[in-house]
Amino acid sequence: MKFDLVHDIQKTYRSLVQAMSNPGVIVNVAQYVDKNELEFDFYDTTFALMYMLLDAEVSFKIYSAKADKTSRYFTQLTHSRPQDVKAANFIFVLSDASEDELQEAFTRSYEGDLIDPHKSATIIVETQGITAEKSLALKGPGIKDTNYLAINISERWVVARAEKNKEYPMGVDVIFVDQQGNMACLPRTTQTLQVVK
Amino acid sequence: MNYEYNFGFFDEGSKREIRRTILKAIAIPGYQVPFASREMPIARGWGTGGLQITLSLAGKGDVLKVIDQGSDESVNAVNIKKLVNKTTGILETIDTEAATLIQSRHRIPEKYLKNGQILVLQVPMPEPLRRVESSEYKTKRLHADAEYSGAWLMLFEQIVKYGSMTTGAAHPVFVHDRYVMAPSPIPKYDNPKMNHSEALILLGAGREKKIYAVPPYTKVVSLAFEDHPFEVENVEGRKCHLCGATGIFFDELEDDETGEVYYQCNDSSYCLSRLNSDKEVQ
Structure with a gap:
């Protein structure tokens, strides 16, 4: 069965809405995105997010060892245009991006301004795994008491994200994805605390 | 078409x-x-x-x-x-x-x-x-x-x-x-x-x-002030004339002939579910 650009994207989107409105809650979209039969160098969930979010109205930036090739691919499929990290609406940090590139995505992305905080970037990060282990303790809107999240990538981004989001309502929203079809979100309102092990 | x-x-x-x-x-x-x-x-x-x-x-x-x-x-x-x-x-x-x-x-x-x-x-x-x-x-x-x-x-x-x-x-x-x-x-x-x-x-x-x-x-x-706290509509003493519910938001209705004012649940499905559930009505 082929990946359905209407229905599978709708299902993936609803899962994303659930994840964005309940930060730290892990949703799984494997049953929708795994239907994809095309070959590319990124995760199936990233492919679904590309189709769900990108079109000619918005711009993107890709961090990857094959950034040029993937950027061309994104543009061909969505008519969205690649843009410098400072101006891009969506920033994709793919699994083969370096740690410094992940850091750059957080430090140099656009956080919006006080008049138009919605013009800020959304960062999509491919990770090696997302679990509910007690690594990061999350608080904020969408969280009843405390949610916990563990993202299997270098943890330097946590400080960079907190720095970027320190002047609410300005800030960036983050979507983490992994190869198993898991997704978790950290909107700018979520406060993170690293749990001491 | x-x-x-x-x-x-x-x-x-x-x-x-x-x-x-x-x-x-x-x-x-x-x-x-x-x-x-x-x-x-x-x-x-x-x-x-x-x-x-x-x-x-x-x-x-x-x-x-x-x-x-x-x-x-x-x-x-x-x-x-x-x-x-x-x-x-x-x-x-x-x-x-x-x-x-x-x-x-x-x-x-x-x-x-x-x-x-x-x-x-x-x-x-x-x-x-x-x-x-x-x-x-x-x-x-x-x-x-x-x-x-x-x-x-x-x-x-x-x-x-x-x-x-x-x-x-x-x-x-x-x-x-x-x-x-x-x-x-x-x-x-x-x-x-x-x-x-x-x-x-x-x-x-x-x-x-x-x-x-x-x-x-x-x-x-x-939004409210310390000396003027926020208050919701007062529904005390009101009762739905169909299902008998109290303490919820009501529609106020008036009998055309007698002019008597009576109340009915504003949320119609809530009222219906109460009417359909004998246990709740009793």
């Missing part, structure tokens, strides 16, 4: 625009995110904002409930349901608990909404400061500076003139300690239901081209 529409009436490009806007709205609770509001087969001001959100969210397997002033069966509610049903084929319900998507005009259902359900409210006037500042250019800057003297003054003037805050519906709320928000013209009775609601609340204004949101478990406080 028999046109074939895409699933959910809109083309995928339109859905993408609305979906991106909803994500930003969830990320910035109470902030009105501008969006390219689409032309609809119903007139602006008749629920196009809510409908655009509903159609962008809806998918196979969803169950939709639409209410208009508490009623599942008013013309507006029925026609919105018909439009969604004809262009998506999704199921309809009047049962609040069975619905995954609830589009509402000016009420939050009496039954407690759960996490995973989405309440979509139709908003005619999304800008809480519009009565004190007519320029959108300026209100955006007032929100940027969290300069809400206008909203406070509006309530203060009501107290000076009438002795109490006279907002019947759309009493402004403070969301996540940052944005003053118009909760759509829901009665004051419903305002406290927004505070730490389990369900996601999305608000859409089609004519004014704004979408905003209250995520679950978010602090929502109705």
